[in-house]
Amino acid sequence: xxxxxIKLNQIMILMISPILVxxxxxxxxxxxxxxxxxxxxxxxxxxxxxFFIIMYKWKALDFTKFKAIYSLFALxxxxxxxxxxxxxxxxxxxxxxxxxxxxxxxxxxxxxxxxKQGLIILASGLSIFILVVxxxxxxxxxxxxxxxxxxxxxxxxxxxxxxxxxxxxxAALYSKAIGKVIFxxxxxxxxxxxxxxxxxxxxxxxxxxxxxxxxxxFRIEWFKKLxxxxxxxxxxxxxxxxxxxxxPIAQIVSNLFVNIFTQTIFSGREIIxxxxxxxxxxxxxxxxxxxxxxxxxxxxxxxxTHNVYLQVLLEVGMFGLxxxxxxxxxxxxxxxxxxxxxxxxxxxxxxxxxxxxINFELTLFPNSPSFATIGIFQWLGVTIGIxxxxxxESINTQTNSSQNNNQxxxxxxxxxxxxx
Numbered sequence: 063x064x065x066x067x068i069k070l071n072q073i074m075i076l077m078i079s080p081i082l083v084x085x086x087x088x089x090x091x092x093x094x095x096x097x098x099x100x101x102x103x104x105x106x107x108x109x110x111x112x113f114f115i116i117m118y119k120w121k122a123l124d125f126t127k128f129k130a131i132y133s134l135f136a137l138x139x140x141x142x143x144x145x146x147x148x149x150x151x152x153x154x155x156x157x158x159x160x161x162x163x164x165x166x167x168x169x170x171x172x173x174x175x176x177x178k179q180g181l182i183i184l185a186s187g188l189s190i191f192i193l194v195v196x197x198x199x200x201x202x203x204x205x206x207x208x209x210x211x212x213x214x215x216x217x218x219x220x221x222x223x224x225x226x227x228x229x230x231x232x233a234a235l236y237s238k239a240i241g242k243v244i245f246x247x248x249x250x251x252x253x254x255x256x257x258x259x260x261x262x263x264x265x266x267x268x269x270x271x272x273x274x275x276x277x278x279x280f281r282i283e284w285f286k287k288l289x290x291x292x293x294x295x296x297x298x299x300x301x302x303x304x305x306x307x308x309x310p311i312a313q314i315v316s317n318l319f320v321n322i323f324t325q326t327i328f329s330g331r332e333i334i335x336x337x338x339x340x341x342x343x344x345x346x347x348x349x350x351x352x353x354x355x356x357x358x359x360x361x362x363x364x365x366x367t368h369n370v371y372l373q374v375l376l377e378v379g380m381f382g383l384x385x386x387x388x389x390x391x392x393x394x395x396x397x398x399x400x401x402x403x404x405x406x407x408x409x410x411x412x413x414x415x416x417x418x419x420i421n422f423e424l425t426l427f428p429n430s431p432s433f434a435t436i437g438i439f440q441w442l443g444v445t446i447g448i449x450x451x452x453x454x455e456s457i458n459t460q461t462n463s464s465q466n467n468n469q470x471x472x473x474x475x476x477x478x479x480x481x482x
Contacts, residue, residue: 067122068175074113075180081106082439083187086222088432090212096432103434107163110170117173128172131392135165138385141378142353149352158353160431167438171445172393176405178236178452185233188226189248195223196251199258209258218436220261221425224268225439227252228412232446235404262325263422271415278407286401288414289394293387296417297371300335307332331368331422337361342376350379356429366429370420373429390417396448409447416440 081102088099117123125132139162146158198211213219227249234245256264278285306315307328319327334357342351342360355376357363367373374383394413400406420426425436 064120064122067117067120070113070116070120071175072180074109074174075176076183078106078109079180079184080187081109082184082435082442083191085435085438086191088435089214089218089222091214092212095212099435100431103431106438107160107167110167111163113174114166114170117170123173131172131389131396132169134385134389134392135169138382138389139165141382141385145350145353145378145382149355160434161353161427164427164434164437168441168445171441172396172448174445175449175451176446177450181229181236181405181446182233182241185230185245188229189245192223192226192230192248192252192255195219195255199255204258206258207260209255209260211255216259217261217263217423218433220256220259220264221267221419221423221436222439223252223256223259224264225436225443227256228408228443232405232408236452260325262319262327262329263419267415267419270418271411274411274414275407278401278411282401285410286398289391292414292417293390296421297387299421300331300339300369300372304332304336304339334363334365334368335372337363338367338372338376343372343379346379347375348379348381350375350377350382353377366424368422368424370424370426373424373427393444393448397444400447400450403447403450403452405450405452406447409444409450412443412447416444 084102085099085106087095088103090096090099114123123132142161143158195211199205199209202209208216210216210219213222230245230252231249234242234249237245253268256268274285274288277288306312312328316326316328319325338357338361342355342357345351345360351360357365357367357376360376367376371383374386390413394410397406397410397413401410416426425433426440428434428437
């Protein structure tokens with residue numbers, strides 16, 4: 063890579079890491095801090111846009127490798143712009159602009175090359191956030207249910223903690239000696255705080271991440287085939303959820319989740335999803351009902367869809383949902399090429415778990431400006447493993463480990479054939 067591009071990338075990481083941590087202020091209850099957080103989000107939009115423009119002028123966007131993703135994002139943006147123009151009602155042009163800039167952030171993240179030093183800077187800032195929340199938890203006498211600290215609601219705190227411990231855990235794996243102990247301890251504290259929030263969606267996501275990671279470690283050939291089945295299951299999940307909630311096994315399923323997570327899985331989302339499907343999606347299945355359409359525009363439900371797949375269908379129909387799924391698929395392909403790195407493995411598991419999480423929340427494409435904070439962290443978690451630059455030492459360690467595993471398999475196979 064050109065020396066000036068490497069320097070630009072390093073400067074970008076140094077500048078954006080503290081800004082991303084400051085973005086968390088947009089989620090708090092205090093008005094002054096919240097306004098400061100919103101301004102830091104605007105700073106993130108500006109900084110990522112400048113990075114993307116400079117990379118474009120220096121011809122460093124790698125249109126050969128990322129041609130499909132660039133094309134799909136361009137098409138996805140066009141679909142939403144068309145929807146905005148076609149169905150324009152009281153939607154703000156500024157909201158549409160932020161939505162477009164949000165795509166620029168995702169494309170910029172796809173091209174950023176993170177390394178151990180940049181990761182540790184980001185993880186250090188997030189560690190401070192976790193410790194601040196932990197102090198507040200202690201101050202509240204170790205509250206064990208619906209803990210939200212300074213954040214607006216427990217679910218918001220739960221998911222931002224989940225994103226935070228993703229990076230602190232990754233930093234622990236890349237650190238040595240005292241750094242490994244510190245980041246591992248911070249991650250453990252973050253995990254305890256997640257339990258205190260009682261956020262069911264985050265519980266499930268965290269459990270899914272752990273399961274996928276174990277599959278990756280012990281059956282990598284299975285892991286590489288997981289994306290499409292998991293995506294298909296999640297696309298049909300709202301319908302399955304509605305049918306189960308009304309069926310004879312509803313109580314059995316509810317009791318099972320109460321025993322595992324202390325709360326039932328039926329949180330009332332079926333009350334939202336059923337009218338959204340009947341009054342919105344089925345009436346305009348292909349092109350949707352227009353950008354910004356919400357459940358209260360088509361029904362008496364006064365809540366958001368709490369589901370990215372349904373929201374995309376509601377706004378831009380099956381065509382838009384297909385393009386969205388193709389974007390995720392191509393990102394998955396890029397991650398599969400980098401499974402030899404720890405970051406690549408973490409991001410791949412994170413993406414699969416995220417497919418589950420977006421069944422319950424809209425943070426991936428935020429319907430609220432402050433939730434852009436969570437969305438950016440989620441996309442960073444997905445993309446950080448694509449171009450992560452590991453030290454030669456760590457790459458050699460993993461390569462040698464892989465070679466040793468292969469040699470052991472060959473040795474066992476030889477012994478088996480001889481015994482026969």
